[in-house]
Amino acid sequence: MWQLYQFPLCPFSRKVRLLLGEKGVGYELVRESPWVQRDEFLDMNPAGQTPVMADSAAGTVLIDSSTICEYFEETIDKASMLPGTAANRAEIRRLVTWFDERMYAEVVAPLMHERMLKRIVHRMTPDAKALREAMKAANSHLDYVDYLLDHRRWIGGPVLSLADLTAAAHLSVADYLGGIDWRGHDRTKEWYAALKSRPSFRPLLSERMEIVSPPDHYDKVDF
Amino acid sequence: MWQLYQFPLCPFSRKVRLLLGEKGVGYELVRESPWVQRDEFLDMNPAGQTPVMADSAAGTVLIDSSTICEYFEETIDKASMLPGTAANRAEIRRLVTWFDERMYAEVVAPLMHERMLKRIVHRMTPDAKALREAMKAANSHLDYVDYLLDHRRWIGGPVLSLADLTAAAHLSVADYLGGIDWRGHDRTKEWYAALKSRPSFRPLLSERMEIVSPPDHYDKVDF
Numbered sequence: 001m002w003q004l005y006q007f008p009l010c011p012f013s014r015k016v017r018l019l020l021g022e023k024g025v026g027y028e029l030v031r032e033s034p035w036v037q038r039d040e041f042l043d044m045n046p047a048g049q050t051p052v053m054a055d056s057a058a059g060t061v062l063i064d065s066s067t068i069c070e071y072f073e074e075t076i077d078k079a080s081m082l083p084g085t086a087a088n089r090a091e092i093r094r095l096v097t098w099f100d101e102r103m104y105a106e107v108v109a110p111l112m113h114e115r116m117l118k119r120i121v122h123r124m125t126p127d128a129k130a131l132r133e134a135m136k137a138a139n140s141h142l143d144y145v146d147y148l149l150d151h152r153r154w155i156g157g158p159v160l161s162l163a164d165l166t167a168a169a170h171l172s173v174a175d176y177l178g179g180i181d182w183r184g185h186d187r188t189k190e191w192y193a194a195l196k197s198r199p200s201f202r203p204l205l206s207e208r209m210e211i212v213s214p215p216d217h218y219d220k221v222d223f
Numbered sequence: 224m225w226q227l228y229q230f231p232l233c234p235f236s237r238k239v240r241l242l243l244g245e246k247g248v249g250y251e252l253v254r255e256s257p258w259v260q261r262d263e264f265l266d267m268n269p270a271g272q273t274p275v276m277a278d279s280a281a282g283t284v285l286i287d288s289s290t291i292c293e294y295f296e297e298t299i300d301k302a303s304m305l306p307g308t309a310a311n312r313a314e315i316r317r318l319v320t321w322f323d324e325r326m327y328a329e330v331v332a333p334l335m336h337e338r339m340l341k342r343i344v345h346r347m348t349p350d351a352k353a354l355r356e357a358m359k360a361a362n363s364h365l366d367y368v369d370y371l372l373d374h375r376r377w378i379g380g381p382v383l384s385l386a387d388l389t390a391a392a393h394l395s396v397a398d399y400l401g402g403i404d405w406r407g408h409d410r411t412k413e414w415y416a417a418l419k420s421r422p423s424f425r426p427l428l429s430e431r432m433e434i435v436s437p438p439d440h441y442d443k444v445d446f
Contacts, residue, residue, distance in 0.1 A: 046321075047321060063313075064320045066320065067313050070316060071309050075309050087283050087285075089297070090285050090286075090290050093290040097270075
């Protein structure tokens with residue numbers, strides 16, 4: 001049985017969970033708070049980050065969300081999330097990197113720092129300026145997703161792909177932390193509603209991080 | 224004909240060039256300085272980063288070094304740089320991410336900032352403390368490569384892989400910028416000498432960045 005080391009608001013673990021859900025791969029959740037820097041976790045992953053997937057019976061340890069996704073793309077045929085030609089796959093991977101690097105650095109990481117880590121770890125109040133900047137950046141990212149969805153059925157092309165799962169994973173964490181204003185982004189909102197209603201997404205939406213609560217609309221498909 | 228948009232000290236472009244060299248894929252170099260934020264380049268890649276590969280005849284644009292490497296792994300059978308089982312490939316990809324994220328952020332990016340961008344763009348002198356910290360981090364990274372090479376023939380496993388090309392790409396930029404002290408790292412030095420003597424590496428070692436010169440040992444296989 002695979003074990004997935006993660007915490008409820010880790011966007012990279014959410015990406016992996018959406019992929020595993022679509023593919024029907026079973027796993028057990030293991031709660032890991034990477035900011036604690038637990039010795040046993042660092043022994044498993046010197047980078048100290050979630051997600052990590054381990055199959056102790058097989059002696060397999062998979063580290064880094066993109067590596068984990070590529071592994072299950074290679075080993076599980078069902079529901080390919082990197083569909084199409086090599087060029088189609090390159091466009092999907094480009095967008096995965098875009099959301100994992102840009103949307104994470106500009107939107108999700110500052111929201112997690114201000115509204116989650118400062119509350120849980122540092123017992124500090126969030127910085128209003130940092131929050132404003134993250135929410136402004138979120139708006140620009142939604143504009144870009146609007147633009148992509150004006151030209152394509154799904155974010156990465158004509159069919160659902162890892163680009164959609166990655167964008168939705170990051171957006172869902174930002175939304176949980178109250179960083180998303182959906183007004184004026186109808187196309188992206190409609191796309192996100194469709195993703196929210198998928199069976200792979202439902203378990204994520206019902207989970208809660210300790211101390212930090214999401215806004216009322218967070219888990220509603222009709223929001 | 225593929226065109227590769229890059230500049231001589233871009234470690235991510237070096238990784239791609241090493242892969243293309245090993246696979247025997249031809250390309251033309253196009254000099255791009257991402258810090259200039261040229262409009263035409265931003266139109267091609269909204270992320271504004273090198274490398275980008277374009278085949279204008281085919282209308283194909285590939286963005287992001289890992290995406291480019293996966294594309295050529297999928298389309299060119301010669302010299303697989305992600306060899307072995309899915310688990311072997313996962314270990315190689317883990318290490319690629321490790322060097323691209325950690326070694327880049329802790330060693331290569333600060334060295335590029337202090338010794339290249341400050342000189343070329345900002346006309347400032349480097350900060351001694353930042354340089355000392357980058358060189359100290361470089362030493363820790365070399366310790367980790369020593370450790371890997373004590374357990375394996377190559378960094379990612381029993382054969383040459385993208386993990387070696389990625390580590391060598393980042394190390395070569397750090398070495399060009401005088402950030403590497405090879406003393407006490409005999410195993411890694413020996414591995415790096417073997418890579419330096421490969422035909423894929425020779426063109427990189429003979430190139431120079433304007434204004435910034437490498438130390439004398441930089442392009443020597445026996446250093």
